[in-house]
Amino acid sequence: MKKGFVSLLAVASIMVGILSLSVVSASASNVKRVSASYVKKYGIKHRFYRLTKNTKASIYYYVNEPGTNQDALTRRANISIPKGTVIDSQSTGSKNGKKVLYGTGVDLSYTLKHKLLGNNRLVGGPTFAINYSANTVRIKRPGYMLPYGNNVLYSGGLTGFSQFGTYDSNAVKLTSNGYVEYYKYTNRRAAENIISAYQKQTVPTSYAKINRSVVRGNVMYLYYGHKLKGVxxxxxxxxGPYQYRLTITNQHTPYQLDNDISASLYAIGNQKFFTFVTVSKE
Structure with a gap:
């Protein structure tokens, strides 16, 4: 296995695999409030880039081993990410003497990954590498992105978080390239792998392209052209392109589970959600 491949999978395990470890230690009784300053210091932050040209990339994905529930088979596909795409990169490295951006945090949309990979299987989160060049311009956090975490909101609010790993939670994902996706919980492993150990779907139940985002205080409004089922x-x-509006309210009430992983509580309309804002310290 190539060195760059090993490095990328190691980075991916920090953001995705570490959530799998947390399932084992989750407890419903050890949830406590943490301060905003704690989240600011330890929160998962991101660096966003916009591609100014079509950009070659390597994207990695897992496929289920036939006859098992294991995700043991890993594949790499060479793709070209379209001009104008916004990507997130939390980590950089080098490959063949060139600086490389690794995407392992905020996901790309299902529609884009499906288009790029064709009939290949999809990874639950973004795992790609692109050469850092003039094609990648650093930008501010887009208005449709949350301030901390990987922009996946899980239903259930504080109850869902306190029962992490056992609570049957649906998910709303906000992608770096401007889509909002809804994933209905299923206890069945999806054919195209998993979004995380906590939410076993990678194919969204419904999705919409975000055409406008407005942030007012702790409330974010997303506008799109058709109804998003499930929320x-x-x-x-x-x-027109602004027919429907999704209201996402940051309740500014972060909690920590077992003195470990932390989450912030949100409301989407009248539904309670949470999103991870710090990762496990283990």
Whole structure:
């Protein structure tokens, strides 16, 4: 296995695999409030880049080993990510003497990954590498991105977080390239792997392209052109790209589980959600 490949999978394990470890130690009784300063110091932060040209990349994905529940088979595909795509990179490295951006945090949209990979299997989160060049321009955090975490919100609020690993939670994912996706919980392993150990789907139940985002205080409004099934969104226009609005409210109430992983509580419409804002210290 190539060195660059090993490095990328190691980085990916920090953001995805570490959540799998947390399932084992989760307890419903050891949840406590943490301060905003704690989240600011230890929170999962991101660096966003916009591609100014079509950019070659290597994307890695797992396929289920036939006849088992293991994700033992790993594949690499060479792709070209379209000009204008916004990507997240939390880690950099080098390969063949060139600086490389590793994408292992905020995901790309299902539609883009499906288009790029064709009939290949999809990884639950972003695992790709691109050469850092003039094609990649650092930008501010897009308005449709949350301040901390990997931008996957799980249903259940504080109850869901306190029962992490056992609570049947649906998920809302906000992607770096501007999609909102809804994943209905299923106890069945999806054919295209998993979004995490906690939410076993990679194929969204519904999704929409975000055409506008507005942030006012602790509330984020997302606008798109058709109804997003599974969440409480509002129809605010008769037609056009801003027909529906999704309201995401940061309740500014971070909690920590077992003195370990932390989450922030959100509301989407009248539904309670949480999102991980710090990873396990183990």
């Amino acid at each position: 409480s969104n509002s129809k605010v226009r008769a037609k």
